[in-house]
Amino acid sequence: MSSTGNISGNGKRGRRLAHTRTITCRGYELADGLWEVELRLTDVKPDDLVLRSGIRFGGMPIHDMAVRVIFDESMFVREVIATTVGSPYPGTCGNVTPAYEALTGINLMRGFRQMVKQAIPVESGCTHLTELLALAPTTAVQTLVEARKDRKAGEMPYEIGRCHALSSSGAIVQKHYPHWFIAQEK
Structure with missing residues (x-):
């Protein structure tokens, strides 16, 4: 059933929060005449979670990652800066962030999502950072x-x-x- 109204549960089923993913997209005008979108993802569990790398206490991010895409008014990417602040495997997940620099020079409006897949093979990147980049084109449009x-x-x-x-x-x-x-035509 589809609705344009309230997305919250209707109370007919009991439910318990198991996970919260927050994605924030922000657009900025830069002092040098360029533009930037900042895309950030956090994953948080309400309860403690035992990971192979240790315990993540409830309320602490399991993932906390961001990508900044700097672009010009023609939507050409000038710079990409990926950051991993928190991950399940500290010291490993963040090692792939330089791979995202390969996106420099491509256009946000001309097959960007497909080009991301080509430029950054699955095992050379981070699933979460790559997912965030899918939001870059529409966020850039809103920014401009x-x-x-x-x-x-x-x-x-x-x-x-x-x-x-x-x-x-x-x-x-x-x-x-x-x-x-x-x-x-009819």
């Missing part, structure tokens, strides 16, 4: 919203055709962007 308000006249708004609500043949595009509306 204000900067792109001054786009060239006649240039189609980036968001058209990128989701169901903004389908080029949909009611929202027809109402708010009539110039870019494409009627579907």
Whole structure:
């Protein structure tokens, strides 16, 4: 059953918190004219967890990792900085962070997710850092919203055709962007 309302449980089933994953995405305008998205993931268990590397006490992060992607207004990646603050295997997981520098030079809007998979093979990277990078393109778009308000006249708004609500043949595009509306053949 799908809903656009409250996502919390409805009380019909008893439930106990077993895990919390928090992902935070932030976008910044940098003083040098570049842009940055900072993507961070933390995994926390409410109770103590026995790992092969030792006990992780409840409330302490099992994973605490971040990736910073610095890019220009054309969405080309200028620098990638990956960081592992906390992991189940201290001293090992963080060793792969330099691998993410291989993403420098690629474009966030041109097959970025696929290029991440090609540039960083599974065993050469970190599952969690790689998962975070999937959020970089859409976070970058949101970061540049204000900067792109001054786009060239006649240039189609980036968001058209990128989701169901903004389908080029949909009611929202027809109402708010009539110039870019494409009627579907019946």
